[in-house]
Structures are given as C-alpha cells and as structure tokens.
Amino acid sequence: MKDFSKNLEDAPILNTGGLSRDMGTVMIVAPHPDDETLGCGALIAHLRAQQAEVWVLFMTSGEASHPNSSAYPPEKLGKLRKNEAVNACKILGVSKDHLIFLDAGDGQLASYSEANNPVVAQLTGIIQQKNIDTLFVPWRRDHHIDHVATNSIIGKAAEDMKLIIAEYPIWLWKKGKPEDWPAEGEILPFRLVTDSVKQKKRKAIEAHVSQTTKLIDDDPEGFTLSPELLEPFLGDYEYFFFPSEAKPAVNISYFDDLYSNDDDPWDFETSPYEQKKYNKTLDAIPERNFKNALEIGCANGVFTALFAPQCKRLLALDLNRNAVESARKRCSHLPQCHFMKWDVANGLPSSDFDIIILSEVAYYFEEEKLQVLFANINDALAPGGILVMVHWTAYVRSYPLTGLQVHEVFAKDYSNLFRLINSERQELYDLVVWEKQ
Structure with missing residues (x-):
C-alpha cells in the first residue's frame, strides 16, 4: 500500500x-x-x-x-x-x-x-x-x-x-x-x-x-x-x-519450567539492558507518593525493590510460586511490599489502586483475554491513577502477541478514558504511561 x-x-x-x-x-x-x-x-x-x-x-x-x-x-x-x-x-x-x-x-x-x-x-x-x-x-x-x-x-x-x-x-x-x-x-x-x-x-x-x-x-x-x-x-x-494471526496463550507450565532451575531466567538482576529499562521506566513515572500500587508480573522482584520507595503500599503479583518467594526474599527489608501468587487472567485481587505496573506480561495473553485484563485494570484504577506498560517489541514465536500489539489494543479501546502522558520507543521495547481521566 x-x-x-x-x-x-x-x-x-x-x-x-x-x-x-x-x-x-x-x-x-x-x-x-x-x-x-x-x-x-x-x-x-x-x-x-x-x-x-x-x-x-x-x-x-x-x-x-x-x-x-x-x-x-x-x-x-x-x-x-x-x-x-x-x-x-x-x-x-x-x-x-x-x-x-x-x-x-x-x-x-x-x-x-x-x-x-x-x-x-x-x-x-x-x-x-x-x-x-x-x-x-x-x-x-x-x-x-x-x-x-x-x-x-x-x-x-x-x-x-x-x-x-x-x-x-x-x-x-x-x-x-x-x-x-x-x-x-x-x-x-x-x-x-x-x-x-x-x-x-x-x-x-x-x-x-x-x-x-x-x-x-x-x-x-x-x-x-x-x-x-x-x-x-x-x-x-x-x-x-x-x-498477524492469533496464537494460543502461554500456559503456566512455561513459567514453571523457566523457574524450576533458575530464579532469574531473564537475567533481571545482572542484565545491563534490564537495568537501563528499569531506570527509563522509573524516570517515566510521575513523581508522586503512591498510596496503593499494584505490580502485575513482579518476577523475582528486581524492579519491585527499585519502585517500592515511591509507594506507601505495593502489592506485587506473579503466576509462579518460586518467583513470588524470590521476590519476597529480595524485598524483605521493604515493609510496604506485599506479594501474592496470583493469575490475573482470573481478575485482580483488589481495587482502588493509584498506579498499576504492567511490564513484560501482557503479550502472553490472547487478545480476547487481554481485553478482559485491560477492563479489569480500568475498573481497579482510581480516577487520576497511572498505568505504566513496558513490553518487548521483538518477535517471539511462542508469544501470542507482540509488545506493540499489546499497546495498540489498549490505545484503541481506552484512549478516550485515559490520557497519554509519556511514550518512549527504544530499540527492543516500548514504554507508555497513561493517566485515567
């Protein structure tokens, strides 16, 4: 064309x-x-x-x-x-x-x-x-x-x-x-x-x-x-x-296999790429003291520990039990951090959040279930609440969606309810920050 x-x-x-x-x-x-x-x-x-x-x-x-x-x-x-x-x-x-x-x-x-x-x-x-x-x-x-x-x-x-x-x-x-x-x-x-x-x-x-x-x-x-x-x-x-055709969602055994022999399968702790991405993410978040924060997909808690000082209470979720325990141990010195093994495909455990972090998670969902997750996030965010999304944009044959597809789905359905306050495209990831109106 x-x-x-x-x-x-x-x-x-x-x-x-x-x-x-x-x-x-x-x-x-x-x-x-x-x-x-x-x-x-x-x-x-x-x-x-x-x-x-x-x-x-x-x-x-x-x-x-x-x-x-x-x-x-x-x-x-x-x-x-x-x-x-x-x-x-x-x-x-x-x-x-x-x-x-x-x-x-x-x-x-x-x-x-x-x-x-x-x-x-x-x-x-x-x-x-x-x-x-x-x-x-x-x-x-x-x-x-x-x-x-x-x-x-x-x-x-x-x-x-x-x-x-x-x-x-x-x-x-x-x-x-x-x-x-x-x-x-x-x-x-x-x-x-x-x-x-x-x-x-x-x-x-x-x-x-x-x-x-x-x-x-x-x-x-x-x-x-x-x-x-x-x-x-x-x-x-x-x-x-x-x-562009849909692929099946990634199932829980995928994550169980990853964490069975390695508590840091993506090198979150040591990767220079991850450290730069975390810093970019923190810089993109508005400077506020968040009273009630939610992190979806905390993995082993590396980003959780970096973000926690901005929060009075931070609830971090992950699908894998080993990841949750690793994150809890890493953040044991941060009393505002709470952890749950939780599948967000079945809904969110609470509401009235003033910020939700959704990082490197949403491309594991089929689009129909992703739309349900976004609807639940919208319901769980308080007015004026912040949604931070960071996702890998390269192609992975086992993922149902790409990071850009994830962000396009949200923008298409929610740009009338949210205000885009930050957007940054790096070589291998896309970072967007929305504020609920």
Whole structure:
C-alpha cells in the first residue's frame, strides 16, 4: 500500500542477539539461487554466527535466467547457479550438506500449486524431517510467478504444522504495484539490522556471478541484477513480514519450567539492558507518593525493590510460586511490599489502586483475554491513577502477541478514558504511561 513504506521505517527490530532462540531451526525457501542471499543473507549470517541450524531449500536451479544463451544452455546454467548458491551459502555460514535443491523447474512452479501435487507432499516430508520451527518464504504478492507460487506451495506443504511462516520481499521493492504491498493488519513487519554481517552479505551476493556480472554475454535479454535492483538489499536492514494471526496463550507450565532451575531466567538482576529499562521506566513515572500500587508480573522482584520507595503500599503479583518467594526474599527489608501468587487472567485481587505496573506480561495473553485484563485494570484504577506498560517489541514465536500489539489494543479501546502522558520507543521495547481521566 502507498503508506506501507512508513510502516517499514517504524517497524520493530528483531532481537539480533537472540535470533537463534526466537527462530529455532530455520529453513529459507528460495525460488531461485540468489533469492536466499538477497532477502535473507543477513538473517542467515546472524543465525549461523549463533550456531543455529539453518537449511536452505532451492525450489529451482534458476536455469531459465538467460534463455537465449548458446554458451550457457539451461542444463549448464542450472549447474553453474547451483555452484554459485553453494559458494554464497558457504560465505554466509551454511555448508553444502544443509542445502536442498528441488529442481522443480525455473518458471514452472505455478503448475505445482495444487494441494495433492507430489512436490507439495515431498516438501511436507522435508519440513517434517528437518524439524523446522520457522520457514522464510517469498512474499505472497512478490510480483514474480515463481515467488508467488513458492509461497503458495509452502503454505500447502506446511498447512497442518505448528510452525511460523515468515515472508521476505524481493521483487516487491522495485516491481510491486500499490496493491502488492501488505494491507493494514495483514502482517507484522519487522526489521533486522545487518550491521556486522553487511559485508559478508555483499560478498555472498557477488558469489552469484552469473546474475551480478556480464559473465553470460551472448543473451542481451538475459537477467542481471543491476545496481538499481540490488539497492534494497545492501542497506542497513532486511525486512520480514511475520504472520498477524492469533496464537494460543502461554500456559503456566512455561513459567514453571523457566523457574524450576533458575530464579532469574531473564537475567533481571545482572542484565545491563534490564537495568537501563528499569531506570527509563522509573524516570517515566510521575513523581508522586503512591498510596496503593499494584505490580502485575513482579518476577523475582528486581524492579519491585527499585519502585517500592515511591509507594506507601505495593502489592506485587506473579503466576509462579518460586518467583513470588524470590521476590519476597529480595524485598524483605521493604515493609510496604506485599506479594501474592496470583493469575490475573482470573481478575485482580483488589481495587482502588493509584498506579498499576504492567511490564513484560501482557503479550502472553490472547487478545480476547487481554481485553478482559485491560477492563479489569480500568475498573481497579482510581480516577487520576497511572498505568505504566513496558513490553518487548521483538518477535517471539511462542508469544501470542507482540509488545506493540499489546499497546495498540489498549490505545484503541481506552484512549478516550485515559490520557497519554509519556511514550518512549527504544530499540527492543516500548514504554507508555497513561493517566485515567
């Protein structure tokens, strides 16, 4: 859409350091050799630097890029482009034994889109065998017949699997029409910083010699990646479109597993990132002496201890018993602190609060239950009360919502009842402070 470029500029950033954890075992699906590097080169390089398992599946060998060449007829060109793909992936950190060439026919993929096609069944078997958690495929309206067909084929092959299918644009950048761009709410856009792997990606692109040079000089109509076509792939970011469809809520066993062997599973106590975020949060809270405060999701009480001096009474809740006991112990010198093991999905334990802290919690809820939680928060806050929300904005495949989605849900339903008094977007989190009118 015409305004979608602005959405991309403001899109949240993927957590580079945690890509392996967030994405799991990854498969990049490329219609032709070079698509994997153009659309996902930095992603692959970052993942492999973290020793993540990455597979690259090539639907075709790209043998039709120079159809009129006598020096490089289709069979010879296909072999050349396969070798180029091997070289490019080696530069990015993926060895030949993690490459799969389907040889389904350059320009012929649309004929394999039927659900009962043998190619679909073959792909289903490959995806299952490799235990893939996240698939990256071309954008569904990528303005190239093979790219659109690849998206459709993979969608059918993975239809009944519990995995994430993310999309990457290639032809959309220079060939896309307004109707080819994502519609509002159709997807969740994210950016990946290329920084330390930018030069590695450039070298991988250059490894596709037949597509980036005049190696094949006897076909004036043959395809070449001109500087203009390459421009979107050599910048500071790669762009990915993740599914916007709802995912199931995180259940209590998730937290029980986290706390079973570690009383600080997110490194709240030692992480410089967390300390900076806590300081930003405290700075954003109005300077008041709060008589009755509520913290939802206190974890092991690191932030609780920092915030408590501003409160006459602070009730801190968490779903996990070990976390509550750890927080109680940490804050034992603060008599204003009270702790409860409590599931806020079942309501809030009290009301008439003059401040509620909701930090790194709400994206665990499905939207319908999140709306109930927000309604309960609204009811529990006294007039003039403060709601502080801080949430991680990077993509996590196991979370039903992103942090930005959480904040958008609240703004959509409650901006007429609350006044926004502070808002700050950092690279990996969003901080908003509302005052009930």
